[in-house]
Amino acid sequence: xxxxxxxxxxxxxxxxxxxxxxxxxxxxxxxxxxxxxxxxxxxxxxxxxxxxxxxxxxxxxxxxxxxxxxxxxxxxxxxxxxxxxxxxxxxxxxxxxxxxxxxxxxxxxxxxxxxxxxxxxxxxxxxxxxxxxxxxxxxxxxxxxxxxxxxxxxxxxxxxxxxxxxxxxxxxxxxxxxxxxxxxxxxxxxxxxxxxxxxxxxxxxxxxxxxxxxxxxxxxxx
Numbered sequence: 658x659x660x661x662x663x664x665x666x667x668x669x670x671x672x673x674x675x676x677x678x679x680x681x682x683x684x685x686x687x688x689x690x691x692x693x694x695x696x697x698x699x700x701x702x703x704x705x706x707x708x709x710x711x712x713x714x715x716x717x718x719x720x721x722x723x724x725x726x727x728x729x730x731x732x733x734x735x736x737x738x739x740x741x742x743x744x745x746x747x748x749x750x751x752x753x754x755x756x757x758x759x760x761x762x763x764x765x766x767x768x769x770x771x772x773x774x775x776x777x778x779x780x781x782x783x784x785x786x787x788x789x790x791x792x793x794x795x796x797x798x799x800x801x802x803x804x805x806x807x808x809x810x811x812x813x814x815x816x817x818x819x820x821x822x823x824x825x826x827x828x829x830x831x832x833x834x835x836x837x838x839x840x841x842x843x844x845x846x847x848x849x850x851x852x853x854x855x856x857x858x859x860x861x862x863x864x865x866x867x868x869x870x871x872x873x874x875x876x877x878x879x
Contacts, residue, residue, distance in 0.1 A: 750770050753766030800828075842863055843860065
């Protein structure tokens with residue numbers, strides 16, 4: 658506010674001047690008036706701190722196995738049993754090859770459900786049939802899609818083999834924070850073993866990947 662200082666009237670007299678006491682009193686009145694009339698300045702609002710919002714992780718998709726077609730008649734009860742056995746075989750392979758705990762470099766569990774001949778062949782294709790080419794750099798894997806559609810061979814009302822078409826989509830996070838979407842698609846050839854479980858005796862798979870998120874810059878937010 659603009660303040661106007663009052664004019665001091667000093668009488669012309671030979672007595673001792675009283676300018677100093679009057680001036681001090683006037684200044685005191687001015688200061689008091691400013692203190693009473695002006696509201697105190699507002700306190701500065703605290704600046705909100707920037708916090709990094711974590712990227713939500715998708716929920717793991719369950720394994721979905723369906724016998725879509727059958728060469729031969731496959732009754733409902735036999736179809737249910739066959740579906741469970743295919744789920745055990747194909748699901749066991751996918752878990753041992755692409756899912757489970759990471760980082761890791763061993764994939765022996767992936768071949769549990771392969772025939773001996775198919776196992777020998779598969780060991781030459783580790784980079785295709787497992788995460789062996791990058792498993793040591795992987796922090797976590799979340800299955801976004803696990804779909805298996807089976808064409809069963811059932812000449813005597815029981816499934817003795819078939820072809821399982823696999824579609825697997827994974828969200829793969831590396832130890833440096835990079836996130837990729839990995840797709841595995843193709844066929845697994847199934848045959849019935851003497852213990853009535855199914856074994857994988859052949860495969861025709863393709864694998865592709867693409868980045869979802871680049872790794873964080875050094876010193877930056879993840």
